[in-house]
Amino acid sequence: MNWLPLLHRSNDVKFIIFGGGQVAHRKVQTLIKFTEAITVVSPELDSRLQALVSKGRIQHIQSLAQQEHVLVGYRIVAATDNAKVNQQIASWAKALSCPVSIADDPSHSDFIFPAIIDRNPVMIAISSASESPALTRYLRNQLDAALSSRIPQLAQFTASLRRSIRSRFDDSKKRQQLWRTLMSSAMPNLVLAGKEDQAQAICDDVIAGKGHNGEVFLVGAGPGDPELLTLKAVRLIQQADVVFYDRLVSPAILEYCNSKAEMHYVGKAKSDHAVPQTEINQLLADHAKMGKTVLRLKGGDPFIFGRGGEEIELLADQQVPFQVVPGITAASGCSSYAGIPLTHRDYAQSVRFVTGHLKDGSANLPWSELIHPQQTLVIYMGLTGISHISQELMAHGMSSDTPIALIEKGTLPEQKVYTSTLADISDVIANNSISAPTLTIVGDVVRLHKKLSWYS
Known part of the structure; x- marks a missing residue:
């Protein structure tokens, strides 16, 4: 490592910047947050630097670079658009033992400018040793977005x-x-x-020295693509001591978990519950009472057919602290990745979410309420009963040629979309090996799939 990162008290540091263009402005932008002892030497200034001069934020010497402008006790920044001039400025600075930074020449510089994330009083500086400023900016933006504003x-x-x-x-x-x-x-x-x-x-x-409760975070992991996680979800996933996760949480999302976290699979498939729901509820409370940070990670959104309400009811009854972090629900994520807008002025003015797998194992839906023109119907967990569901919809008045889409493994690289009509969807299922998780969308908006499909 050729660069030693140090923090200097800013009111003890003074700068002279040579140059009046874009590069000089970037240096001033960084420095002006920390010090007002900034002098810019240049025959002309761009409009942004001139505005700072007008406001009294920086000083300006209207001149070409001269040796007399380099003063002992100052840090020098050579940021003109002429490499030879910058080298000359650097030689003047070194002759007076003034630390110098030369634009685009870190190998001859005494200091360089990092990218900074400012959460005063917390400050994070990021540098690629001037090898890749674009990478530095990228990393700063990524970290800045991930850090809480609080x-x-x-x-x-x-x-x-x-x-x-x-x-x-x-x-x-x-x-x-x-x-x-x-x-x-x-x-x-x-x-x-x-x-x-x-x-x-x-x-x-x-x-x-008393015992203390930890906290439970009920977090929606979204439909599968890890980039659809919220920033808060990522932060909590990384911090959790104990993680209880469902079958629909993708392996890529689990990679964000702390390597030292206890991992507990509590997923459910039809007629196959790894851990009964009542036990899951109590496990969350028990681990929090040990003082641990507990993450309950659920596919999609925990409050949309995710039993999230059941889980936090017990936490509330036992006075265990909890927070709920919503996730992108499957209806929104899968429809977007399939190019099927849930609403569209020409096709549907409302959308309804239903589950095809109810608590008693049946699919006894309020059929007559689901038959509405210009409404999109989204069916969660309905793959095994889709033939029965389509027959019931038609029996209660929905047209047999109503478009229907099955979105298998939506938002993941393995995503497949099957489109048909209510009358023919049983044949599609019979002729293809379609597995869960699969979301069903019924309505005229399905006609837009081929035109708007963008993800493959």
């Missing part, structure tokens, strides 16, 4: 907590043990969720 609140909370712990405990080993417990508890996530009072209660219990 990081400053968490920083303030832990800073106050640190002062309290230091005033109460002289033993450094005891303090370290407390911090390990606190940072692995529900405290950080409660602060990030804006629940400082609950977070403080956990801190008080930990400091007093």
